[in-house]
Amino acid sequence: MSWSGFTKSQEKGSKFSLGKITKQQWLVLLLVGVLLAVMALPVKKNETNVQDSSNMTWTKTDQGSSLTQKERMERQLEETLSQVEGVGEVKVMLSVQEKTAEFYGDEEAPQVEGVVIVAEGVGNSVVERNIQQAVMALFPVEAHKIKIMKMI
Incomplete structure (x- = not known):
């Protein structure tokens, strides 16, 4: 099997292609980014x-x-x-x-x-x-x- 055949079979069977990113995928990426940003914020103890x-x-x-x-x-x-x-x-x-x-x-x-x-x-x-x-x-x-x- 050649590399060109391998990549074509991957593109057909994969929902996540690198060429097209759907609105739903953008939304998921945005939510993951917001979640990571919130987790990175420091939390102070209120004594x-x-x-x-x-x-x-x-x-x-x-x-x-x-x-x-x-x-x-x-x-x-x-x-x-x-x-x-x-x-x-x-x-x-x-x-x-x-x-x-x-x-x-x-x-x-x-x-x-x-x-x-x-x-x-x-x-x-x-x-x-x-x-x-x-x-x-x-x-x-x-x-x-x-x-x-x-x-x-």
Whole structure:
């Protein structure tokens, strides 16, 4: 069989010829191109919603006091955790990234990077898990950045 015979047989049996592209084939190519373009667009995580809601919660309490926002956050977390069954007395230390810019006098909540908790009730795995889950619910902090220790 010669090459000319091979190409002629391919042209007769094929719906997709290179010479003519139908409107339907153009439409399919266009849709595939749009799909690829949409898939190539970068997607950002929107973490500002979590931070904004925590900003509102923390700034509403103790507005008249001279405490820094970090200290207010630590005290409020201490008060909350001390009310949990089995926890007892609690001391909290937050490691934060301070914001240097301030817009129109509004103070933004600092970004919490790590949490150290010292509590009487630590030693019970259920209490430790409850403390860790509470901290993770309040702050955007991974579990490995939370240290929970027993108070002496």
